[in-house]
Amino acid sequence: MTPGPTPVPPEVLLAQASPMIHHRAPIYTEIILEVLEDLKYVFQTKNDIIMFASSGTGAMESAVANCFSAGDKVLVVSIGNFGARWAKISEAYGLNVTLLDYEWGTKADPADIEKALAADPDLKGVLVTHSETSTGVVNDIETMGAIVAKTPAIFIVDAISGLGASDMQTDNWNVDVCVAGSQKALMTPPGLAFASVSDKAWQAVETSTLPKFYFDYKKSRDALHKAEPQSPFTPAVSTILGLAVALKMIREETLENVFARHHVNAAATRAGVKALGLELFGTEDPNAHSVTAVKAPGDVDGQAIVKSLRVKYGITTAGGQGKIKGKIFRIGHCGYYDKFDILSLLAGLEMALVGLGHEVTAGAGVAAAEQVFEANS
């Protein structure tokens, strides 16, 4: 129960174990076209989606390398570790970064973006995180998108841990490049990353002079729009076979129901944690469905809780990253989870806390979560 890689359904694992197929054979073309259609459903977009054999960071880098040129001014909005990554990538490529840096645990204020864009009409892009994995907080992409759409800037969103868990309407919310990965709510092993590219972004791609080859959007688009659609380089075939099954599962459940299931799982987790007397880290947000960040109680280190859960109870959670390491622990509930996963986690947490000498009422967390599940059944 980390924020990812997340558990993979057996159907997806078995699809991955299918015999290898050749990526220049017609059967591959059929599969990839269906996968890309299903991805568009999850991205809620009509735009082309570019797929890479890489982790999510590769697709983040692709957005920077394809949309900008050295020295371009960009606004990076950071509310945690992965927002900071946008700044690092942009700086690695020689962009001129204006950083809107918020305290970890808080949301970005769209009005600040509006002010920054008004103050500097040369800003060529706004880079932001949808669901910030390090803190569990989800940004208001809809409001931000409406603001950026009025300017010439490209709106680039890292939706790696949020897409398919919390609502993320790429087209309706004016997102020009939406980046995601296979290993979070898409319930597939890591190794695939995606970037949807709007018409406005394609115009930026045409003038970009930053060096790129493997992550070159134009190469991917040209291969995709051949009579027999292909990828420019050897794709991660097995992972794609798995993804194809996972996407069908999402379509069958429907995005609406997937979001609702995530919502209840997140609400039950938070109710359970609070019933154990623990405090949530950061702004509590009913739309944040991927991760619950919890403050470690004063008498126990966050890393010790993670270790006890793993070693004594076989439950993998995550500690804090960067400057909040030890102060929090994080429970992932993004992807293939149902109520008994949440209840097991809370039971394990109760036992771990007792074992670490922290006083809790055993059963109180589970009971509170049960109430949430019953109220939503």
Add this chain to the structure above:
Amino acid sequence: MTPGPTPVPPEVLLAQASPMIHHRAPIYTEIILEVLEDLKYVFQTKNDIIMFASSGTGAMESAVANCFSAGDKVLVVSIGNFGARWAKISEAYGLNVTLLDYEWGTKADPADIEKALAADPDLKGVLVTHSETSTGVVNDIETMGAIVAKTPAIFIVDAISGLGASDMQTDNWNVDVCVAGSQKALMTPPGLAFASVSDKAWQAVETSTLPKFYFDYKKSRDALHKAEPQSPFTPAVSTILGLAVALKMIREETLENVFARHHVNAAATRAGVKALGLELFGTEDPNAHSVTAVKAPGDVDGQAIVKSLRVKYGITTAGGQGKIKGKIFRIGHCGYYDKFDILSLLAGLEMALVGLGHEVTAGAGVAAAEQVFEANS
């Protein structure tokens, strides 16, 4: 029987279907350390090996982006499509490329590299292909390495389709960056790429100013040399679980026996093809174990042979790439193949040729290959 992705042993496919593990958990560290040790055995190197979730081209790009700076002069040695890719990547990164371009089907002459390096002491690197997938030809890396080692230039070798099939002694042959992928002789699905980095190459990395983030060698090295070795970004966990099994299979068979098996499979394929009256494309080379390129007979197009084999007989081979499309077809025998795969391919080829109206003595190809297998049993 394409030059890749190659067939994956069931043991490897099943390992891929194992439940997901978290890449920051101790169990992952154990696995990755063993995988990296086993990779060093296959690379025949003591150098660090950097692993990426990407296809082989990503690792090729990593070598360029990490070893050079804009405007650096490099010598690209091309004997086919993948040699040409070195030039394209180098040019995308603003390097100043001197191209040694050989006719497709021939080998590069190491003496030409010696001359080029003597003529221009500013050359910062030599980029070459080990096994050229588009033509089946293998370059003389050993002689080239001895020449480049006497200069300050970095010797970078694309061994994607050759590593684990034909001998490739990274350290003994003075290869500074050796690039490989999971989906060829390593018998694993595509999605992982590797680069071994020598001390000489690390010195170049220190002064390189080209932009990079996802493919940054220093980030990978720093993560790898932590107390609990990690990767900087989410690794392709399932593919790594598969690779771990494939590498154990190679160690058990031993590299020597793996090369010998490839040698006999290649020799039998070529004997069979010739017994059918077909001509090999390019220089025949007893060390070229990955691919056999065959000239299409005058009365049949190469693509038609590939299509007939696929549609009528369920055997996937590859056509010609680029300027020799239609003129040749390619049989891959790199990786998880044994004699009956080769014999089946030759039987299929006999039937396909007859079906396409080309006169052959049915059984002659299979018989010639049987003789090679018997002589080597």
